[in-house]
Amino acid sequence: MKVIIGNDHAAPLLKKSVCEHLKDKGIEYDDMGVAAGEKCDYPDKAQEVCEKYLAGGYDAAILICGTGVGMSMAANKIKGIRAACCSDVFSARFTRLHNDANVLCFGERVVGAGLANDLVDVFLETPFEGGRHKRRVDKIMALEEL
Numbered sequence: 554m555k556v557i558i559g560n561d562h563a564a565p566l567l568k569k570s571v572c573e574h575l576k577d578k579g580i581e582y583d584d585m586g587v588a589a590g591e592k593c594d595y596p597d598k599a600q601e602v603c604e605k606y607l608a609g610g611y612d613a614a615i616l617i618c619g620t621g622v623g624m625s626m627a628a629n630k631i632k633g634i635r636a637a638c639c640s641d642v643f644s645a646r647f648t649r650l651h652n653d654a655n656v657l658c659f660g661e662r663v664v665g666a667g668l669a670n671d672l673v674d675v676f677l678e679t680p681f682e683g684g685r686h687k688r689r690v691d692k693i694m695a696l697e698e699l
Contacts, residue, residue, distance in 0.1 A: 554677065557611045559602035560586035561595040563619035564661035567669055571615065574670040580677070586617070599627035603634050603656065613655060613677055617669075620660035628656050632697050635690070640664050645672045649679035651686045652693070 556575060560568035568586045575582045585602050587593050595618045606614040614636075616624035621638040628636035636656035637648035640663050648654040657676040659669055681687075 554612045555581040555583075555610060556613050556615060556677070557583045557602055557606050558586060558615040558617070559584075559598045560617040560661075561598050561619075561624070562587055562592045563595075564617040565589040565591075567659075567661035567664075567666060568617050570666040571617070571669055571673055574666075574673065578674075583611075595623040596627040599624050599636075600631060603628050603631045603636075606655070607631070607633050613657065615673065615676075616656060616658045618658075618660055619662045621658040621663060622660070625656075625658040628658065633694075635693065639672055639676070640668075642668075642671055642675050645675045646679050649676055650682045651689075653681040653686070653690045 565588055572582060572584055599616055602614055602616060616628060618624045625636040625638035628634045634656055635652060635654045636658050637654040638658040639645040640659055659672055
């Protein structure tokens, strides 16, 4: 498994914690985020990470900002991305099971390191159920053509 991760200036500490967690679990990752003290706009970082994800070689992407909301809104403007802002394990599980989300977003000002790592684990370990949900995901993706 290989993950790409990015953050803006509001989330360097949580990104660092998540990267350490991925390393401890033996999950390969590319860190495209910024360090403490660096500035960037979350739409730019979301675009950069999502375009690299879509180019291939990654199983999922993780985006972290202050709340996770800005990153998810920006990421969902990119064709092919299904980003979900999650702050609880149930949502992280079901966004994979039913929505086949490919980008997990959350916020440093909303979740702590322990919960963030749980969200990452559940998101990465949960497969898409397919079946009746595939038809619905296909409808979501068709909205990109409007």
